[in-house]
Amino acid sequence: MSFLEMLDIVNEEQMKQGKEGFAFDHDCREGICGMCSLVINGMPHGPDHATTTCQLHMRKFKDGDTIVIEPWRAAAFPVIRDCAVDRTAFDRIIQAGGFVSVNTGAAPEASTIPVPKADADRAFDAAACIGCGACVAACKNASAMLFVSAKVSHLSFLPQGKVEAKKRVLAMVAQMDKEGFGNCTNLYECQAACPKGITVDYIAKMNREYLGATVTYAEKVYGKD
Amino acid sequence: MILDSKIPGGSIEEKWTKHKFELKLVNPANKRKFTVIVVGTGLAGASAAASLGELGYNVKSFCIQDSPRRAHSIAAQGGINAAKNYKNDGDSVYRLFYDTVKGGDFRAREANVHRLAENSNLIIDQCVAQGVPFGREYGGLLDNRSFGGTQVSRTFYARGQTGQQLLLGAYQALMRQVAAGKVKMFPRREMMDLVVIDGKARGIIVRNLITGELESHVADAVCLCTGGYGNVYYLSTNAQGSNVTAAFRAYKRGALFANPCYTQIHPTCIPRHGDLQSKLTLMSESLRNDGRIWVPRKAGDTRSPDQIPEEDRYYYLEEKYPSFGNLVPRDVASRNAKQVCDAGLGVGNTKQAVYLDFADAIQRMGVAKITDEDPYKVPMRIFPAIHYTMGGLWVDYDLMSTIPGCFVLGEANFSDHGANRLGASALMQGLSDGYFVIPFTIGGYFAGTKLEKVSESDAAFEDCKKQTEERIHKLLSIKGHRTVNDIHRELGNALAALLTSSNSPKSSLSTLSIVKNLAVATSVKKARLRKAKQSAMTKTSATSVLGNTRATVSHRNSPRNLLPLITSTLLLGATNNERTEFDFEDLASEGCQDQSTMFLRTCPSWKCSTL
Numbered sequence: 001m002s003f004l005e006m007l008d009i010v011n012e013e014q015m016k017q018g019k020e021g022f023a024f025d026h027d028c029r030e031g032i033c034g035m036c037s038l039v040i041n042g043m044p045h046g047p048d049h050a051t052t053t054c055q056l057h058m059r060k061f062k063d064g065d066t067i068v069i070e071p072w073r074a075a076a077f078p079v080i081r082d083c084a085v086d087r088t089a090f091d092r093i094i095q096a097g098g099f100v101s102v103n104t105g106a107a108p109e110a111s112t113i114p115v116p117k118a119d120a121d122r123a124f125d126a127a128a129c130i131g132c133g134a135c136v137a138a139c140k141n142a143s144a145m146l147f148v149s150a151k152v153s154h155l156s157f158l159p160q161g162k163v164e165a166k167k168r169v170l171a172m173v174a175q176m177d178k179e180g181f182g183n184c185t186n187l188y189e190c191q192a193a194c195p196k197g198i199t200v201d202y203i204a205k206m207n208r209e210y211l212g213a214t215v216t217y218a219e220k221v222y223g224k225d
Numbered sequence: 226m227i228l229d230s231k232i233p234g235g236s237i238e239e240k241w242t243k244h245k246f247e248l249k250l251v252n253p254a255n256k257r258k259f260t261v262i263v264v265g266t267g268l269a270g271a272s273a274a275a276s277l278g279e280l281g282y283n284v285k286s287f288c289i290q291d292s293p294r295r296a297h298s299i300a301a302q303g304g305i306n307a308a309k310n311y312k313n314d315g316d317s318v319y320r321l322f323y324d325t326v327k328g329g330d331f332r333a334r335e336a337n338v339h340r341l342a343e344n345s346n347l348i349i350d351q352c353v354a355q356g357v358p359f360g361r362e363y364g365g366l367l368d369n370r371s372f373g374g375t376q377v378s379r380t381f382y383a384r385g386q387t388g389q390q391l392l393l394g395a396y397q398a399l400m401r402q403v404a405a406g407k408v409k410m411f412p413r414r415e416m417m418d419l420v421v422i423d424g425k426a427r428g429i430i431v432r433n434l435i436t437g438e439l440e441s442h443v444a445d446a447v448c449l450c451t452g453g454y455g456n457v458y459y460l461s462t463n464a465q466g467s468n469v470t471a472a473f474r475a476y477k478r479g480a481l482f483a484n485p486c487y488t489q490i491h492p493t494c495i496p497r498h499g500d501l502q503s504k505l506t507l508m509s510e511s512l513r514n515d516g517r518i519w520v521p522r523k524a525g526d527t528r529s530p531d532q533i534p535e536e537d538r539y540y541y542l543e544e545k546y547p548s549f550g551n552l553v554p555r556d557v558a559s560r561n562a563k564q565v566c567d568a569g570l571g572v573g574n575t576k577q578a579v580y581l582d583f584a585d586a587i588q589r590m591g592v593a594k595i596t597d598e599d600p601y602k603v604p605m606r607i608f609p610a611i612h613y614t615m616g617g618l619w620v621d622y623d624l625m626s627t628i629p630g631c632f633v634l635g636e637a638n639f640s641d642h643g644a645n646r647l648g649a650s651a652l653m654q655g656l657s658d659g660y661f662v663i664p665f666t667i668g669g670y671f672a673g674t675k676l677e678k679v680s681e682s683d684a685a686f687e688d689c690k691k692q693t694e695e696r697i698h699k700l701l702s703i704k705g706h707r708t709v710n711d712i713h714r715e716l717g718n719a720l721a722a723l724l725t726s727s728n729s730p731k732s733s734l735s736t737l738s739i740v741k742n743l744a745v746a747t748s749v750k751k752a753r754l755r756k757a758k759q760s761a762m763t764k765t766s767a768t769s770v771l772g773n774t775r776a777t778v779s780h781r782n783s784p785r786n787l788l789p790l791i792t793s794t795l796l797l798g799a800t801n802n803e804r805t806e807f808d809f810e811d812l813a814s815e816g817c818q819d820q821s822t823m824f825l826r827t828c829p830s831w832k833c834s835t836l
Contacts, residue, residue: 005503008710015708025291028464029504032389033295080435088412091292095404099397100356104276104660105347107354111311114365124358124383127390131294154356161356 003046003056004029004036023082031055031195034130037137038083039070044134044193052132052195072133074142076180087133089179090147096175097168098151100161113159123157126150128196135190135198141182146190148176149206150198156209166217169209228481231621232336237322241340244622245665249672256281259671262429262444264416264471266293268388268652269635270450271395272659278402280664285442286399287411287431289466294396297452297464298655301388302507304370304380305352305652307345312369316377318342325650328374328554329615329643332484336622337640341650344657349381351660355394359383372648373492373513374554380649391652395659414440416471417693419447419478419631422685423677426631430686430693439690441681446630446667449475450659453614453636455488458724459717460497461611462507472618472637480626483639484616488724489646492558494610496578505610508581513551513558516581518542518607524569530580530604541565556645559609563725566608578606611721613651615642623666624658629674632667634658716740 004026011021027035036053040046046056061067071083078086115123127150135146152169155161161168184203191200233244251259259282263274266288274286288296310316321342326333353359353367360368360382369378383390402408414431417439421427428443451471455461476482493508521528522539541561543550551558562579565571572578582604598605617639624632624640635655642650679685719739 001499001501002503005501008503009501012708012710016706027290027295027466028297028300030300030462030506032300032386033290033297033464034292035290035295087291091294091400091403091410091412094397094400099401100354101401102351102354102398103279104272104351104398104664107347107350110309110346110349110353111366113353115361116365117361117363120358120361120365123356124390127356127358127383127393128386130389131292154358158356158358160354 001058002029002054003038003040003058004054006058023080023084025084026054029054032130034132037072037085037087037132037134039072039137041068044072044137045132045195050195050197052130055195072137074133074136074181076142076144077133077136085133087131089181090131090133090144092179093144093148093172093175094151097164097171098155100155101164102160115158119157123154126154126157126198126202129154129194129198130196132195134193134195136181138189138193139182139184140187140189141185142180143184143190144176144179144181145184145203145206146194146198146200148172149202152206152209153202156205165209166213169206170213170217173206173210226481226627228619228627229621230334230336231623232334233622237335237339238319240336241343248665248669251668251671253281256668257283259283259446260285260444261446261448261667262287262442263448263450264429265296265450265452265635265637266290266396266399267296267298267450267452267635268392268395268655269298269637269659270296270448271392271399272656273448273450273634273663274408274659275395275398275402276660276664277667278399278405278407280668281407282667284402284408285411285444286408287414287416287429287442289413289415289434289468291412293399293410293412294393296392297467298652299389299392300462300464301391301652302385303372304382304387304649305345305348305391305656306372306375306379306647306649307349307381307653308342308379309346309349309367309369309381310377310379311367312378314377316379318345320377321345321379324375325641325647326643328647329645330556331643332487333643334622334640340662341641341654341657344661345653347661348653348656352391352394352656355398357383357390357394359390371552373552373558374549374647375552376549387649388652391656395656411442416451416474418689419475419480419628420686420689421478421628421631422679422683425629425674425676427676427679428681428686430690432693439693441686441690443679443681443686445676446632446670448632448634448663448667449618449626449637450634450655451637453617454485455611455614457717458488458611458721459714460502460505460721462491462494462505465504472633475618475626475628475631475633478628480628480631480633481619482616483619484644485614487615487639487642487644488611489555489613489615490559490609490725491612492555492562492609493581493607494612496573496575496606496608497610507610507612508605508607512581516551516605518551518558518562518579518581519604520565520570520572520579522570530572530582531602539565539570554645554647555612562607562609573606578608580604581607609725611724613646615639615644615646623669624662625666625670630670632663632670634663 007024014021025035025037027033031052031054038053045051045053048056048060069083071079072085076089080086129147129150136142136144152172156165188200233240235243261277261282262285263270264287266286271293274284278284306321308316308318308321322339325338326335362368367381370380370382371378372380399408403410413434415434416429417432418430419426420429426447428441429447431440433440449471452467454469455463456467491507493512494505497505517540519538519540521533522537542553546553565579566577572580617637618626618633620626620633620638620640624634624638626633635658636651641654
């Protein structure tokens, strides 16, 4: 039985007794949509390494264990009810620049630009992010650096995304700050909590890109001050 | 009603090109005068909303999840087909068209399928330009893999998460339009009704899943991109939120439903492990490329799989279909798995599984997480599972349903896959409809239709909202004894059992009895429940299925399980060749968001086969 199936049973029992159920987010239940979001025994997505809550199974616990369940806690993720939180801040960060500006129909033939396999693979490792927000929940600063750096790196590793890379990193980081996410202090908790194995290497890459962009691009866009 | 598919004339290769030219255009400066509602943000919905926004239309995009990125297209694993012929193995647009039509048992609408095959190459171009990290060769060019039902390698993939990467591409395009102000996003909304004015779809009523409030939204056209009805069978590979409510409400407002019998059973699912399971998880079909499917040759062989020598293994697909081997189409693979299990050759505790043996594909799938077995040591057990629904709302060549102005895209429509969808074609269809069909056809509709000005305060919107409110109030005021999940489980399992049986009229009648008696049982006292259910199991009389029976259901916390009884409708409609209808007027609960009860009644018949 999976962890969420256990919660289903708890809720069914509650309902049968005429009590309110317990609100939590979930959807695909196969570890890819990023909707499930529980801090279980102090760990986002629970004790299993690189596993979302929906793929956590009760066999990881012992009979008689007390399990503590909490919501993602971050100022930028206001709690809606019980363990359901509002993560639209992530959508707004993507809106700030987490895309390639290409209109439908305007694309060149797919094989026109070869991409070295190593670059494609590293872009993919970053693109594997499911946007669940466990990195934020794990960080004592509630920093979204792992999430933002994954998108920044995914696109800047690829030639298609390089064109807008400088503008993108500046805009996304600015939006991240605006949403109230904290800064990175290199504790690596995000990497440990990430269900998709995104590493802090991408944060280093983003910092490098950001620094470069502030020197060579920000002035052009935002003026000297 | 006469169904006119409006397929353009000319040879199959010319139809789409000709049609695109013949469609009337909307002047770029006039596009901003039109508003389009797009319900759903999967591949079809996100790509449609983004593309329409780019064209200059005002778009309102709705999704039931907290973010458009979470739509269930994200769970697609294996890949997306395109007729690029990068492998130089004889592929072409015509071959992709031919394979798709043949794989669908010649029941797909050929004109649509040819258009799909033409668009397939454009989709790959578009996705690569968006930064979708497809698998590549060392030379830096795109790689392909093979998939079931085809003898060429035409499937583009992004490891085991092609759906996620394609959806993120479409989602990012959508977010770009949100930032540009052309698309307004409405997450955590459930569509409760379609508003039809003067015979045209002019808006929707949605429920805000946070506040519980009903909202009216006006538009000049509505695009339903809301996926299939697989969850009516209770256990399926669909997400928990894939509840088919939007399509059902459109159906209630007059959009016809076609081919409801065509439900795809996917051959390589991880077998179910218990009664309280909430969903099934697939292993990508591309594993069949790497693996060999077998069962012990003799029934009752209890040896562990690694102890069974080669000569005692029955590689039934390879023996029966030597040219396709393990890569036969999904329906054939599933049917054969069911047959060998029915013959007593099944493996595992439940005897409802077959072995899939493979060496190196495991790491990207992480199956050990679910079953706690190490696939390096023992072969994986697999069994077919309900996965995709080829049937859906009937659409014409322009993707418009029988309600003018209500367009249906992706899995929610019925047109492109016939009786069986080939692997890696769902992603292709969703994106083709959203990126490369609707942007043309919706313009044709706007340019050729006179649309009166309407607003949220019009009587039609007020009425529709009031009806929804009354429906909810009625439900909230019924005190039931069972949860929605409980009913869903019993009914869905009954339907699934029927679906995977040989579909004899007798078995469909007994399922109808279960449905009816379930309805009776839930409205009577709890103490009588068991008795009623027992009698349900034994009644097979046709008369027992007619008549209006009301069920009362208690349901508090799962706002998304607005019941899936609709497919019993569909399924039964299929087996009896007539349209049966459920009404969820009542399935109720107190203090909670969504509910319904069902009425079961038969309606004037129309033949699925004529569509």
